[in-house]
Amino acid sequence: MVRHLHIALFAIVACLASPDLAAQELIAQEHWPDGTLRATRYSDGGRVHFITYHENGQVKEIGCFLKGRRDGVWKQYNDTGALLAQAGFRNGERQGVWQFRDHADAPLGQLTYSSGRLVRGEAYANDGALAVQRDY
Numbered sequence: 001m002v003r004h005l006h007i008a009l010f011a012i013v014a015c016l017a018s019p020d021l022a023a024q025e026l027i028a029q030e031h032w033p034d035g036t037l038r039a040t041r042y043s044d045g046g047r048v049h050f051i052t053y054h055e056n057g058q059v060k061e062i063g064c065f066l067k068g069r070r071d072g073v074w075k076q077y078n079d080t081g082a083l084l085a086q087a088g089f090r091n092g093e094r095q096g097v098w099q100f101r102d103h104a105d106a107p108l109g110q111l112t113y114s115s116g117r118l119v120r121g122e123a124y125a126n127d128g129a130l131a132v133q134r135d136y
Helices: 002-017
Strands: 024-031 037-044 047-053 059-066 072-077 083-090 093-101 107-114 117-124 130-135
Antiparallel strands (some): 037 047, 059 072, 072 083
16 A cells, blocks of 8 residues: 555656646546555556556556557556566567566566567576576
8 A cells, every 4th residue: 555655646746747747637547346546547648558456555557558559668566566577668569678577576587579579588597597598
């Protein structure tokens, strides 16, 4: 719940600090049966941002669409707030380094994309050392 409040406060501060405040518009919010926030969607210029939440109020996923396509950094979290995955998109194509972590916040691996194509994959051992690497 505290992390949820920190993210909400950060979003409010970011909106207030934005010189183009009028361009941001709340699209929709959904709630869990107990009334806690389940999802928020808002527009900012041509982008549609979303944040979904676990039932306990922790952020579950954050992402953005531009012209109906995934764009920018997407993140997924477990119900305790630990980052599980971070992925990048540009105009709907996979882009950059995608990172994956387990529930204990240890690195599992990463994939590297360029122009929508997978160019490298890496997997890590339990101690965090590189176990396998493959170029495509």
